[in-house]
Amino acid sequence: MQNEPLAYRMRPRTIDEVVGQQDVIGPQTALYKMIKNGHIPSMLLYGEPGIGKTSIAHAIAGTSKLPFIALNATTSGKKDVEDVVTESRMTGKVLLFLDEIHRFNKLQQDALLPHVESGSIILIGATTENPFHDVNPAIRSRCGEIKQLKRLTQEDVAQLLKSALEDPKRGLGSQEISIAPEQIERIASGSNGDARKALTMLESIVMASDEEDGKTIVDNSIIEQMMKRIGVFGDKKGSHYFNLLSALQKSVRGSDINAAMYYLAHLLENGDLTAVTRRLLVMAYEDIGLANPAVGGHVLAACQAADRLGLPEARIPLAQAVAEMCLSEKSNSAYKAIDAATSAIHKGQTGDIPMHLRDAHYAGSSDLGHVGYRYPHDTPIGSFGGWVDQDYLPAEIKSAEYYKPVIAGEEKKFAGIYEKLKTFRKKKR
Structure with missing residues (x-):
């Protein structure tokens, strides 16, 4: 067992050993009580890597x-799913943990779904992608629980590290091992809430240390050398990546420059300029x-x-742009106006283009009634034009x-x- 990675060895053996996620599977939750009473519902576990999906299933x-x-x-493949079905027929009930469930294909579904529905196979699916976007409705409908897991706190990760340092088996x-409490906290803080990364880093640090x-x-x-090797979480085009983009925009909209810089830094570390x-361009016109x-x-x-500079220098003009947007006055009136007009059109609130606005740049247009347009530039009004x-x-x-x-x-x-132009129209009508 000692040849297996530390993160694998330290997986919880029962739900009482789960660290973190207390609002999902803590002693006061309905899920915990159901499991303790012998009822295991099929479920989907959604969240970032390293926060406990596989551990909870185990x-x-x-x-x-x-x-x-x-x-x-x-x-x-389909053969693997058929083997699970066969096992369920032999034992009466099987607990199937399916990682990356959003990649489930139709053949696998067709072989598995009836047995999940009947209860002979209890399915625990794990995904880093939003299940309401990326998991097939047929799977979702058969899972009584859809749980979104949160990134572990620094305290949770530190607890895991201490347990790993103390567990002799x-x-x-x-x-x-001589390691100070503040060093454990440093490793925990640098793991970004990812238990797997934290335990892997601890193991690497111990292996790289002198005796x-x-x-x-x-x-x-x-510790600092190993910390540099840990990447910032956020797979390009994954759900968390889009959550980072959303958080950046909402932070700018909320004029929180510190939060905006934090999310911008995360995004740039992933390298997708x-x-x-x-x-950022959308935000400039939507929110400012x-x-x-x-x-x-x-x-x-x-x-x-x-775009011309590339990373890492690209961060400099982008940081300036984000700072300016954060601290600028803000208005969404223009985009709200176009959305309101689009909505009205979809509701059928339309009409014929007035005759005097129709194209008159051809012979015969006047015969069609395309007349009466008055050229505004010929009638100046104050300093407006x-x-x-x-x-x-x-x-x-x-x-x-x-x-x-x-x-x-x-x-x-x-x-x-x-408002002034509206009053002019009211006076003349």
Whole structure:
């Protein structure tokens, strides 16, 4: 067993040994009580790597004492599923743990689903992707529980590390290791809530440390070297990656520059400049908008500079763009206006284009009634420019208003003009 990785050896053997995820499988939860009472529902476990999906499945198996089979949907074929079905017929009930369940294909489903429905196979599916996006409805409908797991806290990870250092059979307790509490905390903080990474790093640190008189002495320099080797979590195009993009935009919208920089740093560590710059450009027009129209040009320039520079230098113009957006006045009025107009069209709130607005650049257009348009530039109004009172919307919806100004930044001026023009129209009609 000592040849197996430490993270594998330290998996919980029962649900009472599970560290973290207390709101999912803690003693006060319905799931814990069901399992303790002998009822194991089929379920989906959703969350980032290293936060306990596989461990919870093994812990449930250890508690229930049911025959346990583990498969990975990326490598298992129809024959593997048929073997599970055969096992369930022989034993009466089987607990199947299926990792990467979002990659389940139709043949595997067809062979397995009736047995999950009948209860002869209890399915525990694990996925890093959002099950409501990436897991087939047929699977979801047969799982009574869909649990989203959270990243482990630093305290949870530190507890796991201490257990590994103390356990003489499964962990490193048979070795004499000199490691300070603050060093354990440093490893825990650097694991980013990933128990597997933390235990793997601890094992590597111990193996890389020097021995003195039979005692392994852990040095801070070894810890820091190993910490640099741990990547930031966030697979490109995975659910967590899109969660990072969402968190970045919501932090900018909420004017929290520190949170925005944190999420930007995460995204850039994953190296996908295209997705980041695309999202920043959308944010400039969606969330800053007319309150500070210059931001759109500034962000575009920053994104173009980032594309030309590449990483790591690209972080500099992008950080400036994010900082400016965080601290800028904000308005979503323009995009809300186009969404309102689009919604109205989909609801059938349309009409004919007024005759005087139709194309008149050809012979015979006047015969069709395309006449009466007045050129606004010929009628100056104050310092605004040209304006005339004429209808532009179809007669059927001429009173429609999609734009609702936000009184912020530059849009204060635009809002004043908008309201003034409305009063002009009311006076002349």
